[in-house]
Every structure is written in C-alpha cells, then in structure tokens.
Amino acid sequence: MIAAPAWAAPWMVGTAEVIALIVIVTGLLQVGFYIVQLAFAAAALLSRPPVPRGATLWRRYSDQAPPISVLAPAFNEGLTVVESVRSLLALQYPNFEVLLINDGSKDDTLARVIAAFDLRPVQRYVDDRMQNAPIRGFYASPALPRLLVIDKENGGKADALNAGINTCRTELFCAIDADSILEPDALLRVVRPFIDEPELTIAAGGTIRIANGCKIDSGQVVNVRLPRSFLALVQIMEYLRAFLMARLALGQMQVLTVISGAFGLFRRQYVVDVGGYSHATVGEDMELVLKLHRYMRDRGQPYRIEFIAEPVCWTECPEDAAVLGRQRSRWQRGALECFAKHKAMCFNPRYGRIGFLGFGQILLVDVLGPLVEVLGYVLVPLLYGLGLLALPWLLAFLAVTFTFGVFVSIATLVLEEIQLRRFPHARAIAVLAGIAVIENFGYRQLSNIWRLQGWWQFLRKQQSWGTMTRKGFGGASAG
Amino acid sequence: MITTLQALWEFSLFLCALALVAVGGLLLARGVGGRRAGRREAMRRMLLPAMLRGDTVGIGGTRLSREVAAGLTVELAELVRGSDRDSLIAAARAAGAADQFVRRLRARAPQERLLAAEALALFPEHAEAVAKVALGDRNPDVRLGAALALAHEGRAPPVGELVRRLGIGTTEHSLLAVSLMRDLARTDPHAVEALLYDLELPDAVKLAATDALAESGAVDHALLVAWMSEAADEESELRPRIFRALGRIGHPAGHGAILAGLDSPDWRVRASAAEAAARSALKAAVPQLAVLLDDDEWWVRLRAGEALARLGSTGRLALHHAALGDAPVARSAAKATLAERSIA
Numbered sequence: 001m002i003a004a005p006a007w008a009a010p011w012m013v014g015t016a017e018v019i020a021l022i023v024i025v026t027g028l029l030q031v032g033f034y035i036v037q038l039a040f041a042a043a044a045l046l047s048r049p050p051v052p053r054g055a056t057l058w059r060r061y062s063d064q065a066p067p068i069s070v071l072a073p074a075f076n077e078g079l080t081v082v083e084s085v086r087s088l089l090a091l092q093y094p095n096f097e098v099l100l101i102n103d104g105s106k107d108d109t110l111a112r113v114i115a116a117f118d119l120r121p122v123q124r125y126v127d128d129r130m131q132n133a134p135i136r137g138f139y140a141s142p143a144l145p146r147l148l149v150i151d152k153e154n155g156g157k158a159d160a161l162n163a164g165i166n167t168c169r170t171e172l173f174c175a176i177d178a179d180s181i182l183e184p185d186a187l188l189r190v191v192r193p194f195i196d197e198p199e200l201t202i203a204a205g206g207t208i209r210i211a212n213g214c215k216i217d218s219g220q221v222v223n224v225r226l227p228r229s230f231l232a233l234v235q236i237m238e239y240l241r242a243f244l245m246a247r248l249a250l251g252q253m254q255v256l257t258v259i260s261g262a263f264g265l266f267r268r269q270y271v272v273d274v275g276g277y278s279h280a281t282v283g284e285d286m287e288l289v290l291k292l293h294r295y296m297r298d299r300g301q302p303y304r305i306e307f308i309a310e311p312v313c314w315t316e317c318p319e320d321a322a323v324l325g326r327q328r329s330r331w332q333r334g335a336l337e338c339f340a341k342h343k344a345m346c347f348n349p350r351y352g353r354i355g356f357l358g359f360g361q362i363l364l365v366d367v368l369g370p371l372v373e374v375l376g377y378v379l380v381p382l383l384y385g386l387g388l389l390a391l392p393w394l395l396a397f398l399a400v401t402f403t404f405g406v407f408v409s410i411a412t413l414v415l416e417e418i419q420l421r422r423f424p425h426a427r428a429i430a431v432l433a434g435i436a437v438i439e440n441f442g443y444r445q446l447s448n449i450w451r452l453q454g455w456w457q458f459l460r461k462q463q464s465w466g467t468m469t470r471k472g473f474g475g476a477s478a479g
Numbered sequence: 480m481i482t483t484l485q486a487l488w489e490f491s492l493f494l495c496a497l498a499l500v501a502v503g504g505l506l507l508a509r510g511v512g513g514r515r516a517g518r519r520e521a522m523r524r525m526l527l528p529a530m531l532r533g534d535t536v537g538i539g540g541t542r543l544s545r546e547v548a549a550g551l552t553v554e555l556a557e558l559v560r561g562s563d564r565d566s567l568i569a570a571a572r573a574a575g576a577a578d579q580f581v582r583r584l585r586a587r588a589p590q591e592r593l594l595a596a597e598a599l600a601l602f603p604e605h606a607e608a609v610a611k612v613a614l615g616d617r618n619p620d621v622r623l624g625a626a627l628a629l630a631h632e633g634r635a636p637p638v639g640e641l642v643r644r645l646g647i648g649t650t651e652h653s654l655l656a657v658s659l660m661r662d663l664a665r666t667d668p669h670a671v672e673a674l675l676y677d678l679e680l681p682d683a684v685k686l687a688a689t690d691a692l693a694e695s696g697a698v699d700h701a702l703l704v705a706w707m708s709e710a711a712d713e714e715s716e717l718r719p720r721i722f723r724a725l726g727r728i729g730h731p732a733g734h735g736a737i738l739a740g741l742d743s744p745d746w747r748v749r750a751s752a753a754e755a756a757a758r759s760a761l762k763a764a765v766p767q768l769a770v771l772l773d774d775d776e777w778w779v780r781l782r783a784g785e786a787l788a789r790l791g792s793t794g795r796l797a798l799h800h801a802a803l804g805d806a807p808v809a810r811s812a813a814k815a816t817l818a819e820r821s822i823a
Contacts (some may be wrong), residue, residue: 125815
C-alpha cells in the first residue's frame with residue numbers, strides 16, 4: 001500500500017506502515033463488532049418483540065408488577081419541576097411512589113413543588129447504609145400518597161440518588177432525570193424482566209429518545225416530529241444507534257456496561273450492597289452497572305442485566321455546539337474513569353464475557369476509538385503529503401469506513417421501523433437517512449475532537465461537570 | 480482477477496446499494512401502508528359500532544376485513560364484560576375474527592402467535608387449539624400467555640399437566656405463574672392444592688400455588704397453613720414469601736410459625752415475619768418485635784417498627800419504651816417510627 005519515494009528511509013516506510021495498520025485494524029475490529037451487534041440486536045427484537053398495546057401490557061403484567069420507587073433528582077429545575085412531577089404521577093403502573101430529591105437547589109424548585117401540591121413537612125425513617133449529604137426534611141400530602149419530596153443539601157446527582165435509595169422502601173427503584181419525560185407505560189414495560197426472571201434480574205434499562213422538535217402537552221410527548229437543528233438531528237441518529245443497536249445487542253449478549261442515568265430500573269438490595277452510586281466520577285451510571293457486574297461475578301452468583309427497547313424516556317438534547325461538546329467530553333471522561341477504576345476486570349477470565357466482550361467494547365470504542373480515529377485524521381494525510389501513502393488506497397479505505405457508517409445507521413433505522421415505528425411520517429425516515437450520510441463529513445470528526453478533549457480532561461483528573469444549559473420542553477413544544 | 484483495492488471499492492458500492500435499497504424499501508412500505516391504512520380506517524368505522532352493539536355484519540370476508548375485526552376484538556374484549564362480551568364475541572365470530580386468529584396461531588413472530596392465542600381463548604370452540612399452543616408452542620412466552628388466557632376464561636387444561644409442560648419452577652420462572660395459579664384456583668382449587676403435596680414438583684410451583692390459595696377462600700386454610708408452617712421451617716429462598724402469605728391469611732394456626740420466624744438467622748425471614756405479625760394482628764409478637772428494633776438490618780428494624788405501630792396500644796407502648804431506652808439503634812428506630820406515624 002505504501003508507495004515509497006526514493007528519499008524515504010526504510011524506518012519511515014516502516015513507521016507509516018505500522019500507523020496505517022493500527023488505524024485499519026482498529027477500524028476493522030470496530031466494523032466487525034458493529035456487524036455482530038446488528039445481528040444480536042435483530043435477534044433480540046425478534047425473540048422478545050414489543051407488546052403493542054398498553055392495555056394488553058396492563059392485563060398481562062399489572063397483577064405481578066412489584067412496587068417501584070421512582071427517584072428523580074432535581075437541581076435548579078424550578079421552571080419545569082411541577083410539570084415533571086405531574087407527568088411522573090400520571091405514570092400507568094399499579095404500585096409506585098415518586099421520590100423527588102431536591103439536591104440543594106439554589107432557585108425556587110422546592111418552593112414551587114410545595115406550593116403546587118400543597119405539601120407539608122413529614123418524618124421518614126430512612127436507611128443509613130449509603131452516605132449522602134444531610135437531608136433537611138421530607139414533604140408530602142395525604143391527598144397525594146404517591147409523592148414524597150426529599151429536601152437535602154447539595155451533593156451532586158449520585159449523592160441525591162443515594163439519598164433516594166436510602167429513603168425508598170421498595171425492592172425496585174427507577175432512577176430518572178427529573179427533566180426527562182417517561183412514557184406512561186414505560187415502567188410497566190421495563191419491569192418485564194423482573195417479572196419474567198425475578199431471581200436473576202438485577203437491573204434493566206430502557207431506550208432514551210430525543211424530544212427536540214416533538215410536540216409536548218401536559219408532560220407527555222403527543223406528536224413525534226423531527227427538530228430543525230442539524231445537531232439535534234445528528235443526535236437522534238446517534239441515540240438510535242446507541243440504544244436500538246448497541247445496547248440492545250449488548251443486553252442480548254449479557255454484557256451491558258451502561259444503563260443510562262436518565263432511565264434505569266434496579267433491584268435496591270444489590271445497589272446497596274455495592275455501595276450505591278459513586279461520588280467521585282462523572283460516569284456514575286456506567287460505574288454502577290460495572291460495580292454490579294463485578295459484585296455478582298465475585299460472588300459467583302447468576303444474574304441478568306437487561307435492556308428493553310420499548311420503554312421510552314424522552315430527553316432534551318443540546319442544540320448548541322459548545323454545550324454538546326462539553327457533554328460529549330464529559331461522557332468520554334466518565335467512560336475512561338470507569339475503565340481505569342475497573343481495569344482489573346478487562347480481559348480477566350474471572351469476569352467471563354463482561355471482562356472480554358463488555359470491556360473489550362469499552363476499550364475499542366471508548367478508550368482507543370477516538371485516539372486512533374484522530375490519529376488517522378492527522379497522520380494519514382500527513383503521510384500522504386510526504387508521499388508515503390498511496391492515494392487510491394487512502395480513498396478506498398475512507399470509502400469503506402464512511403459507507404459502513406452509513407450502512408450501520410440505515411440498518412438501525414430499519415430495526416426501528418420494523419419493530420417500533422415511532423416516527424409517524426415517512427419524511428422523517430428520509431431525513432434521517434440523509435443525516436446518516438451527512439454526519440460522516442464534519443460532525444463525526446468534530447465529535448472525535450470532543451472525545452479527545454475528554455481524554456485530556458481525564459489525564460488532568462478534571463472533575464467538573466461543566467454547564468449544561470437546556471431550553472426546556474416548553475420551547476420544544478412550540479410550533 | 481479482482482485486486483484487493485478493487486474489492487474495497489466494490490464493497491463500498493455494495494454497502495451503498497444495500498443502504499439505498501433499504502431506505503427505498505422503507506419509504507415504499509410506508510406509502511403502501513398509508514393507502515392500506517385509509518381502507519382499514521373506513522372498515523373500522525363501519526365495524527366498530529356494529530361489534531359494540533353485538534350486530535353481525537356482512538363485510539365480505541376479505542383479509543383486510545378479517546384483520547380489522549380481529550384488531551377490534553382484542554381492543555373491545557378488554558372493555559366489555561358479561562352478556563355484552565358474549566354479544567361481541569358472536570359479532571367477532573361472524574366477522575371472521577376467530578378465523579383470522581386461527582391463521583395467526585401459525586405466524587412466525589412469537590408476538591403474533593401470543594396475541595392470537597390470547598384472543599382465541601375468548602372463543603369457547605377454539606379452546607382446544609389454544610390449549611395445544613399452551614402445551615406445545617416453541618416459544619415459552621407464547622406457551623405461558625396462552626395458558627394464562629385459557630385459565631382466565633376457565634378453560635385451562637388439567638393443572639398438573641399444565642405445570643409440567645410449562646416447566647414452571649424448572650425452565651419457567653416468571654411471576655406470571657402466580658397469576659396463572661390464581662386463575663386455576665378459581666375454577667379448580669383442589670387441583671391447585673394438590674400441587675402442595677406432590678413431592679416431585681419444585682418449590683417454586685408450590686409457592687405460586689400457596690400465593691394463589693392464600694388469596695382464595697375456596698380451600699381449607701387450616702390445611703394450607705399447616706403446610707406453610709412446615710415449609711417455613713425449611714431452609715429455602717422461598718421462606719419470606721411463605722411468611723407474607725401466612726400474614727395475608729392471618730389464620731391462628733400460622734402464629735407459631737410467624738413467632739419462630741422472628742428469631743430466624745436470615746434477616747429476610749425476620750423482616751417478612753415482622754410484616755406477617757402485623758398483618759395477622761399477632762399481639763403475642765410484641766416483645767420479640769421490640770427486640771428487633773435493635774436489629775443489624777434496617778429492613779428488619781423498619782418492619783418491626785411498622786408492626787408495633789399497627790399492633791394497638793401494646794405495640795405503641797413498646798415503641799415509646801424503646802424510644803426512651805438505652806440501645807441507640809433501637810431508640811433511633813422507635814423515635815423515627817413514632818415521628819413518621821405522628822404518634823410521638
């Protein structure tokens with residue numbers, strides 16, 4: 001492949017070959033893993049297909065559905081908190097309690113909830129096995145027995161969730177983001193593995209979808225539409241790939257390494273046993289799942305961590321490049337922190353398939369992926385400029401890389417269309433197919449630079465979350 | 480001969496073509512589906528009021544009409560009861576819905592077969608076909624779903640055979656087995672009770688039967704409680720659920736077992752025994768429950784506190800004593816319980 005010019009020393013050619021080989025092998029491994037994921041995702045959707053109607057779901061599962069505590073941490077959510085709580089109280093589930101955790105908000109979050117629901121101070125006997133910042137008080141109303149507000153000093157999202165776990169009294173808890181929207185039957189859908197395999201299932205995650213552009217009324221997504229912003233459209237495609245392909249497949253393989261912090265259902269006892277959410281990481285959701293794997297494997301106890309495609313939680317994605325960049329570099333940092341913290345599991349036979357496949361995937365996609373891709377972007381043109389790389393080969397490999405990226409995205413769209421069909425208009429399919437092509441030119445490279453920033457922050461042991469500004473669902477609903 | 484370079488380009492083109500065909504196919508399917516949806520909607524508007532009234536409608540027997548009738552049957556059957564439901568089933572039968580469900584029983588997708596079996600269970604003349612699915616479908620979800628639907632309609636195959644063919648407790652661990660047992664116990668409680676005495680059956684089956692029988696008033700609770708008390712003494716993962724069932728029944732014959740459970744080395748058993756003591760108003764448990772306020776496990780302290788608060792003045796007095804006592808853990812638990820219940 002290398003067309004060595006006369007002036008090039010053998011070591012130069014050798015180095016160029018090694019670099020090209022690393023980039024190609026990493027790319028091929030990723031491609032191979034994506035093909036396997038597509039196959040497993042399709043198998044998962046075919047073997048456990050969605051229950052189409054909410055009424056059918058209720059008839060089948062409601063009698064045996066165990067009680068669930070929905071934990072919703074809120075920090076400075078004054079503008080949306082009342083609507084969010086109303087939406088949570090309207091969930092269709094036979095037995096649940098909403099624990100809203102005011103994590104020391106500096107705005108009027110607490111005052112608004114208290115006023116809107118006519119809450120009064122109450123007492124609650126709480127567990128103390130997990131550490132959390134001091135709880136200042138509890139608020140409830142006899143008229144709304146499903147709602148309990150926990151007011152605590154600020155300690156971050158992980159700390160707030162730990163306070164919620166200490167307070168909840170059900171075997172299962174569902175951790176969500178207070179600013180997300182759960183579909184009314186999401187709990188009934190995500191609880192299914194806990195009913196089907198009650199002795200084995202310790203956690204289950206559901207799909208997160210992007211609400212930007214959708215019409216939202218009374219805390220519910222009533223009309224699924226695409227946003228106008230290019231960045232939001234690209235993220236819709238990314239989320240489809242991440243959830244409908246990657247997590248579905250990893251769940252089917254039983255090597256799921258992350259359940260999104262925006263929506264996950266856990267068996268409380270095991271989470272308490274592993275010490276709850278860790279404070280010193282920005283990837284606390286991923287870390288919890290890794291801790292659960294590690295705990296169960298160390299004890300030699302059989303278990304399952306599942307991903308269910310149908311239960312949907314809607315969230316708002318950033319449409320501003322700077323905010324998105326901060327989010328992506330934080331995700332990258334979180335993945336690296338988790339990998340570093342649990343590196344003893346990587347390729348360790350003691351941890352079975354999670355050690356090889358789960359950690360192999362983190363290593364390939366999260367740890368090496370951005371480094372190698374950016375290395376490729378920088379060095380391959382450089383080597384070509386020096387005459388150490390042949391143009392036909394360079395273009396051919398680029399073509400395969402890009403067309404495969406497009407193919408994976410389109411295959412995910414096919415899965416979505418066959419099994420879930422959430423986009424009501426055919427135009428949305430055509431637009432997303434176009435996005436699947438366009439995102440390869442510019443956005444993909446930008447995304448890798450953000451991830452590289454995450455690498456840099458990880459090496460500098462930066463701990464901040466960065467500002468995450470949101471427009472709020474009120475904005476999304478307009479129009 | 481194709482070179483590697485050429486193969487790479489051709490592979491790219493192949494991927495492009497595949498993606499294009501897939502998108503084209505999706506859009507085409509949407510277009511066709513849209514036109515079909517219009518006809519379906521018109522058929523639905525005609526059939527819906529007629530089926531709700533129980534009128535038989537001649538709709539031509541086309542595939543579309545049968546599909547619409549089948550869809551409406553599933554939707555409406557969940558909304559109507561009694562004679563209205565009988566009329567609906569008769570109208571659905573006349574519109575070809577049952578025939579459509581019979582066809583769908585052979586569908587490749589498990590969900591299709593499951594929905595068909597559930598719906599077909601509503602038609603008494605097809606109970607045998609659904610029973611065949613319940614006992615022999617290749618997908619366990621379909622088997623269990625068909626069995627549940629039949630049991631709900633009171634047309635299930637014999638209990639013992641059903642339990643064995645579904646593999647309850649061996650290959651099938653779903654909690655839906657409890658729903659199944661409850662429906663079976665409604666029509667044949669003694670057959671379900673007999674499961675408790677079958678030595679070959681796994682504990683999970685017996686527990687599902689116990690849960691179902693505990694809710695039903697159709698069996699002799701004294702015998703059931705005697706079995707549960709015996710089972711509660713054995714080392715088993717199922718013990719907490721047995722104690723919960725004992726609490727639900729509240730039969731005096733179970734009180735001895737509940738009192739013994741409060742001293743169990745397993746905290747899960749202690750917690751569920753405390754819960755059972757409260758539910759069965761077992762005042763004799765108050766001294767032991769007061770001791771459990773000092774337990775190492777928070778769940779046990781919580782359940783003991785809740786039980787004492789529910790056991791009348793004796794229980795509340797014990798809470799007040801503990802709140803003033805020397806043991807800091809018990810004191811904290813008692814104070815928190817009293818404060819939470821606003822009886823401090």
